[in-house]
Amino acid sequence: MPEERDFSTIYDACTRYVYGHYPQTPKQALAALAEYTPTDAKLDFYGEGDLFTDFEARIAEMLGKPAAVFMPSGTMAQQIALRIVADRSGRWAFACHPTCHLVLHEDNAYRDLHGLKAEIVGNQFRLLTLDALQRIDVPLGSVLVELPQRHNGGLLPTWDDLVALTDWAREAGIHLHMDGARLWECQPYYERSYAEIAALFDTVYVSFYKILGNVAGAALAGPADLIAEARVWQHRHGGRLFHLYPNVLSAQMGLDTFLPQIGAYHAKAVEIAAAIKGIDGIEVTPDPPQTNMLHIFMRGDADRLKEAIYDIAEETGTMLVRTPQPGQVPGWQKSELSVGSASLDVPTDEIAALFADLIARANA
């Protein structure tokens, strides 16, 4: 039996990356962060100090909310928002899509840590719809809307549908919470400011790693009293750390470096989708991509596709796509492709040729 090939060795040896940003070692990343950090930046203590105050004010302003709080993770931020609403309203249920982060990726913390109840509605391969929400027959504390829906290739509702959904919830007295883990990536589709998008919601969570390339970190924005209470819950979660300056500074660097590129990333994603969707054995969604993310479905055996990706990486120095995962249709595998700064440096016609080669190798 051949030895298992090590992904990270192959990945690190590449010089070109069709997805994401260029990789950095911890030493490189820390040196870059030290370089970026202003000489007069002062230490924070337990989330206090100018570094925090200024950053949180910047986020609150970008999102058009009275207040924002920096937190170590979105897992913490979102549970806290929903918990506060439940405490205040006495309604412990929240509505969400089947692919909601809280129900798929947090070991049921919403339930086991906070006693919240998830009302999971809608089709996992489609957007969360107003229709689906209206069929819920328990009193809801919150509705959670993920913009864009990551598990659906970064799918976004039209502006009108989003307004209709949020209007309904607002009129029903239901708290509107946005899972904006990738909100930064929505701007090219809506062509509206982040504040205009956020205005449809009571609270908004945003993330600073992912496209912003940060170490780790998130923010929750909303009404001042709710954010003040969120700070207490952050403390209870063990998230008010002695120092968080590496995270705050890295988030700041991400906003300065990568946010201005979101338009270019989106345009590249649209270009890539158009160039590869005609290849026999490839399907893409959304078509065209609405953010800088798309899902690529590839015909072929999962292992053979993986080996072919590794072979292409070794032969050409180009990491083409993430290891495909089994999808719904037998014989078809799925990969998420998120365009970042490294993607821009690989010509789209070369990307298309490499994908054609990949399918050919895996189906030879």
Next chain:
Amino acid sequence: MPEERDFSTIYDACTRYVYGHYPQTPKQALAALAEYTPTDAKLDFYGEGDLFTDFEARIAEMLGKPAAVFMPSGTMAQQIALRIVADRSGRWAFACHPTCHLVLHEDNAYRDLHGLKAEIVGNQFRLLTLDALQRIDVPLGSVLVELPQRHNGGLLPTWDDLVALTDWAREAGIHLHMDGARLWECQPYYERSYAEIAALFDTVYVSFYKILGNVAGAALAGPADLIAEARVWQHRHGGRLFHLYPNVLSAQMGLDTFLPQIGAYHAKAVEIAAAIKGIDGIEVTPDPPQTNMLHIFMRGDADRLKEAIYDIAEETGTMLVRTPQPGQVPGWQKSELSVGSASLDVPTDEIAALFADLIARANA
């Protein structure tokens, strides 16, 4: 009315510090960490990778436990240990001292997040005793013992008392948890390895900031199955971050840099206590200090003492002691003095002269 003087401006302008380590700006700290970081250190992802595995193995070995998990904070680590024990035993009460971190400094997270019940026993100015524990008449899941007791100047039970207390709990089937936030500082007193001290307990929490100068971070060590479950709860708390390498590397640097100095810090604390306790208007506890920490009680008005500390700092460039806090006895204020690397550079006779000067100024 005179303008409020800004502590951090005065502190930053000093060149000598009688307590703690030398201050660093975020830029300096990040540059030092980048310098320290090995070139071949690899990125961690969600707490996985060699960086984590190696560090956690190092901590487990130091503490003589089968397993350890790195966490962002002690607030997270300790709640999680107690919660797992409660889930398993069905006993939701834990015994602790009145100055326990969980009851004083975590916004009652143990109660509001986990539904635990604190049985607070003993005299707040004395050590937690076996007698006090034996008077509790509810079934206990855990006993939490803080070594050393920070709020009592780093007080430590004798080895025999500690053995008696832990023997009793073990025989009663009660889980023994050590709040070892400052366990590193106990070694000179017990003259035993960390593993020998930790062997009296089922689970041990240690901290990497404080004397180790880390950004933020903690570890929980104990049986492999409990630590595996703790990782799930860490995730639920929102503490499994995308990257934690700045924290892990900084903890590693702290262990390499400061841990070998603990003996010297303790010796200096003993020297300082001996040199200042004869000053009229000063009392110290413990006498002699059992760790590198002591509490200094100063006669005088709180504001006048503070102003005198600031004056001395501006005149001599020496930050003598933390801003005194009101104590139990009217007219006496309390400061915690924790000896660190900066303390070693200030001659003890000068420290004593400055304390004498401080008391004289504040009582003139």
